[in-house]
Amino acid sequence: MTSVQALKPLIATLAPTFHKLSDDIWDHPQLRWEEHDAMARHIAVAEQEGFTITRDIGGIPTAFQAEKGSGGPLIAFLGEYDALAGLSQEAGSTIRRPDPQNTTGHGHGCGHHLLGAGSLLAAVALARHLQDHGLPGRVRYYGCPAEEAAAGKSFMVAAGAFDDVDATLSWHPAGGTGTQSTQTRSLAYAQARFRFTGVASHAGVSPHLGRSALDAAELMNIGVNFLREHMPDSARIHYAFTDAGGTSPNVVPACAELYYLVRAETVATMQDLYDRVVAVAKGAALMTSTELDVQLEGASAEILPNRVLEEALHSTLTEVGGVPFDQADQKQAAAFSAGFASEDIRRTRVSCGLLADDPRCLHDGVPALAAPEHRPLSSGSTDVGDVSWVTPTVQILSSAVAFGTPWHTWQYIAQGKLPAAHKALTHAATVIAATGLDLITRPDLLAAARTEHTAVTAVTPYVCPIPKDLLAPPARG
Known part of the structure; x- marks a missing residue:
């Protein structure tokens, strides 16, 4: 049997x-x-x-x-x-x-x-x-x-x-x-939250006093989009806004958060690409005089x-x-x-x-x-x-x-x-x-x-x- x-x-x-x-x-x-x-x-x-x-x-x-x-x-x-x-x-x-x-x-x-x-x-x-x-x-x-x-x-x-x-x-x-x-x-992957913290201010009266976390988040996305040309064809990068800093356009957003997922064929390739995404985020924080906190949520091997x-x-x-x-x-x-x-x-x-x-x-x-x-x-x-x-x-x-x-x-x-x-x-x-x-x-x-x-x-x-x-x-x- x-x-x-x-x-x-x-x-x-x-x-x-x-x-x-x-x-x-x-x-x-x-x-x-x-x-x-x-x-x-x-x-x-x-x-x-x-x-x-x-x-x-x-x-x-x-x-x-x-x-x-x-x-x-x-x-x-x-x-x-x-x-x-x-x-x-x-x-x-x-x-x-x-x-x-x-x-x-x-x-x-x-x-x-x-x-x-x-x-x-x-x-x-x-x-x-x-x-x-x-x-x-x-x-x-x-x-x-x-x-x-x-x-x-x-x-x-x-x-x-x-x-x-x-x-x-x-x-x-x-x-x-x-x-x-x-x-x-399958692809290996890592996912992380990128939280930018800036300074709120009146967007009309005193914008020069504000430091926009939303600007930092948008600059990060722009930088990652340029990165896509210089990564393996099989790799993938996805993101979602989990916090866009509020709903009032007359307030400089003091906070913003992006949730990113990075995929590649092996753990080593994925880790290299993930590190480059983190570097882009740091550059966005530097350009906007905001603070960046990166929280790795999880990762997986192929x-x-x-x-x-x-x-x-x-x-x-x-x-x-x-x-x-x-x-x-x-x-x-x-x-x-x-x-x-x-x-x-x-x-x-x-x-x-x-x-x-x-x-x-x-x-x-x-x-x-x-x-x-x-x-x-x-x-x-x-x-x-x-x-x-x-x-x-x-x-x-x-x-x-x-x-x-x-x-x-x-x-x-x-x-x-x-x-x-x-x-x-x-x-x-x-x-x-x-x-x-x-x-x-x-x-x-x-x-x-x-x-x-x-x-x-x-x-x-x-x-x-x-x-x-x-x-x-x-x-x-």
Whole structure:
């Protein structure tokens, strides 16, 4: 009996509980570092299954781990549950319509309500199987906060939370199915707040006495825009005004704040670019006679692929097959795809190994495993990267939304409670749980994954992008 055959019936039995868990978290969206409700719901389910809970991982109130089992290797599953601001949306609606029951205004525009519930389902199923069959092995589930541009896992890694883990598995809802690290390479990133403090004054009567923090912020943006010509093509810099210094034009603004995110292919390249952005900010402060305070909020490394785990997971995925969508699912997805650019839909289909004019709007297949040298570079980032540098890590993407659905949008949220999304959750849990069982019952497989990881990190050691003395924002007092 294969691991898939051993676990698939159990996961099917458990799945409704975790579909409800994902829906409950979708109904109560919370932002990074504030996911107390989602964490409590995850902990309640884990405790019912006999997991031992450890809270406040890395001093973060919304980070925890749940563990069950004894002896054997330690296999971990990563869960996320943070939402995005201002994306409230009614479930199933193909037009922009905020959810009338949503009291926060936030929304799960990246499917993290599914991600956490699916990973916990995998952990529970694997732990039950080990217990029922008297097999040695420990299963650990990590409740990870603040993946959305805040690097919760990076702070957990820096605190040593993954030092004893033998291998880690995770997944992410997406517009197509496949082994994630073979499909794309992620970017390292850092994010920081740049706060300028000047001197307020009457803009008409005594402007010469004022020192405009808003001028400094605008000069910083201008300087960074000139910097864009002189940075790698694959790098990215994004910003938002979090404080523009007030609403009165007749007052010289004494304060202004910018929130910057800097991305590049490696930690070293990102750090160099980030330092140049900081230098531009210092120049803007010098030109305006204002004071500058820079607060690094978080940072993350790029993902380190592990080919042994990729091949093992892909073998499991091939046995499981694609997400089992039916005609009703395809019809619902078509209603969403009708509002997307046809070129985006065709491009996504082709990337999933389908013909550009394939009539399906949900990916229900399994693409071939890409060669390592053909991994395209994604312009996105994830704090799973830091985990991958301290323990062998692999992820699966499971198709949950219609072709062409942009991430971080209301359209993504609207599909988050449909039957297709629940099927993706169950599908991913089956694949990563079965791969985890293989790693426990096949010592040679786990040893090969760890040997590869050790060989790569011996040549290119992990460089933590977070300074040693930097605490996660909620732990700073």
